Amino acid sequence: MDQLSTPKAGRPHGLGEILNDGYALTDHVVVDENHTFDGNNDVIEKLITGFKTFKEGVFKQKPELYDKLRVGQEPKIMMITCADSRVCPTMLHGLEAGEAFIVRNVANLVPPCEESGQHHGTSAAIEYAVTVLNVKNIIVMGHSSCGGIKALMSRDDFSGDFIGSWVQIGMPAKAKTLSLLGDKPFEQQCSFCEQEAVNLSLANLLTFPFIEERLQSGHLQIYGMHYDFVEGRLTSWRIEQKH
Ligand SMILES: [Zn+2]
Incomplete structure (x- = not known):
């Protein structure tokens, strides 16, 4: 040995x-x-x-990039994606180190802004990206065959484990899905809910005062995306401010 x-x-x-x-x-x-x-x-x-x-390879071939990153980071993008191993945003979007501040959690959910509780990992990352790093774009990206969304759609009882208490953030997306596709097959409901959960997360982003303020002043743009790795398809949309 x-x-x-x-x-x-x-x-x-x-x-x-x-x-x-x-x-x-x-x-x-x-x-x-x-x-x-x-x-x-x-x-x-x-x-x-x-x-x-x-x-x-890359580290030695790009000394200018890594010299710059030694001093600090100035990403223009924050991405919130699922922890699913099949969703790999840096590879998928051709990003280099320093380009995107990325949070990955179960089902790419953003909780609403709330002061209760102690362990707000996703909210802390959002706060840092927006108020300290001044990112210009936030992207919440859902994906096909999401296990977190399947858990949200299939469970009635969300108590008893960490997954349940986390994915129930998405309850409004589940309710909307069932109201529109209640008679459709489960797989179709899940697929629809994957995008509705992104929409819910976009709405929850706006509950953070520092985000709404920057969106209104034009310093921040907010996008939803859905990556379908079965079809190899990316869908993108954004929040537009009504005048
Ligand atoms: Zn997922």
């Missing part, structure tokens, strides 16, 4: 001490040209090999 690279000297494991008894942090290595694999985990080997390819 190959030797694992030497752990970076002096790097303590910090909060490793808060792990439950019986666990410890180990194999802390810096991936450099001398790094070799211990054969423990093929997936980690694939990730590290991918990183080495990136570092020798």
Whole structure:
């Protein structure tokens, strides 16, 4: 078996001490040209090999880009997409590092602006992208065969797990879908709801005062998209301000 690279000297494991008894942090290595694999985990080997390819390729070929990114980021785009592994926005849209601030969650849902609760990961990302990074475009992108939307459409009881309490944000989209397509097959309802859930998220974006303000002043544009990876089709639409 190959030797694992030497752990970076002096790097303590910090909060490793808060792990439950019986666990410890180990194999802390810096991936450099001398790094070799211990054969423990093929997936980690694939990730590290991918990183080495990136570092020798794109990273070295575009020094101007990566020099600029060292100083900071100025993305013009914020995207909210699903965590689904088949939806890969940087690859899909040909984006480079630094171009898009991306949040991925289950079913690409945006919750309404609310002060209650503690763990508003998506809302915190939206706040940072809009008020600190000053992105000019927010895109919420749904997709075909979304498991989160299937959960929303198929469940009656949303208690008892994290998925249920999260996807029930989309209840107004489910209600609209059932009112219009209540007699249609389940797959057709889900497909419709995927876009309705994006519309709901667009409406929820407007409940954040700093977003509505920038939309009205023309400093921000808000788009919905739906990516159908079965048909290879992208649909795009946007919020227009009525005069
Ligand atoms: Zn999904």
